[in-house]
Amino acid sequence: MIAVGMATKKPLxxxxxxxxxxxxxxxxxxNTIDRLNKVFAExxxxxxxxxxMFLAATPLPTGGVSDAMAVVALVISFxxxxxxxxxxxxxxxxxxxxxxxSSKRVITHLLRSLRWLERFTRPRLSGVVHNRITLVVSxxxxxxxxxxxxxxxxxxxxxxxxGLGACLIALSLVFDDILLLFAGVVAGGIGIxxxxxxxxxxxxxxxxxV
Numbered sequence: 001m002i003a004v005g006m007a008t009k010k011p012l013x014x015x016x017x018x019x020x021x022x023x024x025x026x027x028x029x030x031n032t033i034d035r036l037n038k039v040f041a042e043x044x045x046x047x048x049x050x051x052x053m054f055l056a057a058t059p060l061p062t063g064g065v066s067d068a069m070a071v072v073a074l075v076i077s078f079x080x081x082x083x084x085x086x087x088x089x090x091x092x093x094x095x096x097x098x099x100x101x102s103s104k105r106v107i108t109h110l111l112r113s114l115r116w117l118e119r120f121t122r123p124r125l126s127g128v129v130h131n132r133i134t135l136v137v138s139x140x141x142x143x144x145x146x147x148x149x150x151x152x153x154x155x156x157x158x159x160x161x162x163g164l165g166a167c168l169i170a171l172s173l174v175f176d177d178i179l180l181l182f183a184g185v186v187a188g189g190i191g192i193x194x195x196x197x198x199x200x201x202x203x204x205x206x207x208x209x210v
Contacts, residue, residue, distance in 0.1 A: 017174065018115055021047070025111070031101040033072075034094040045080070045087060046173030049073050049142060049166065051098060054110055056149045056163030066159065069098065070149040073166065077146060080139030083132065117171070126176030138173065138181060142166045145188035148195065158198070161191025 020040070029035055036051070037044045052073040056066035072093060079087050101107060128134055145162040152159035165188020172180035 017043075018111065018118060021114070022111055025101060025107050030097045032095055032097055033089065036098075037094075043174050045076065046170040049076055049170035050174065051101065051110075052076075053146065053149070053163050053166040053170065054113075055106060056159045057161075057167045058106075058109060058163075059157060059160060066163065067150050070146045070163075073146045074143060074150070077139045077143040077166075081136055081143060083136060121171070121175045121177045121180060123176040125178040129172055129176050129178055129181060134181075135173075138169050141185050141188060142169050145169075145184075145191070148188070148192050152195065158191070158195045161194065162188045163191075164188070165191060 024036065024040075025031065033048055036048060040047050052069040053066075056070060072089070075089065076087050101110075142165075145166040148162035149159040149166070152162070165184045165186075168180050168184030168187060170184075172178065172184065
C-alpha cells in the first residue's frame with residue numbers, strides 16, 4: 001500500500017508548480033502515482049486527482065482510458081469524504097504508469113491549459129479551502145463528477161464538464177483558491193444537468209415512437 005499525505009496549508013506558487021510539473025512530466029522515469037507523491041508530497045492529493053481527471057476534461061478521444069483513471073480518482077475522493085488525512089492506494093495501482101501522460105499531445109495540452117489558468121489563480125481563503133468540512137464537501141463533489149465520467153457513454157463528450165469540475169476542485173487544493181472550488185462545482189453541475197436533460201429527451205423521444 002502507499003500513503004499519500006493531505007495537502008497542507010502552505011501555498012504553492014503557480015509558477016513554481018507549473019515548472020515542477022513540467023520537469024516531472026519530462027523526466028525519463030515512469031509517470032507513476034508513487035513517483036508523483038515523492039515529488040509533490042505537500043500537494044499530492046490535488047495534483048493526483050487533477051492528472052487523473054484531466055483527460056476526461058478535454059475533448060480529446062480517450063478510448064476508455066479516462067474511465068479507468070476516474071475509478072482511481074473515485075477511491076481517493078471517497079477517502080477524502082470519510083475524513084482520512086492519509087490516502088491509501090494498492091501498491092500495484094501506485095506503481096502503474098498514468099497512461100494519459102505518455103502522450104506528448106496530452107502533456108502539451110495539459111501544460112498550456114494549466115499556464116492559462118495560472119494567470120487568474122492565487123491563494124484565496126486558503127484556510128477555508130483546507131477546513132475539514134470543506135475538504136469533505138470537495139471530496140463529495142469530486143466523487144459525484146468522477147462517477148458521472150464513468151457513467152457517461154463513450155465518445156459522447158458528456159464526460160468533459162464533469163471531468164473539468166473535478167479538475168478545478170482538485171486544483172483548488174493545490175493553489176488554495178476558493179474560487180476554483182466554486183468554479184469546479186458549477187462546471188460539473190452544468191455537465192450533469194446537460195447529461196440528465198439529454199437522457200430525459202431521449203426517453204421522451206423513445207416513448208413517443210412506441
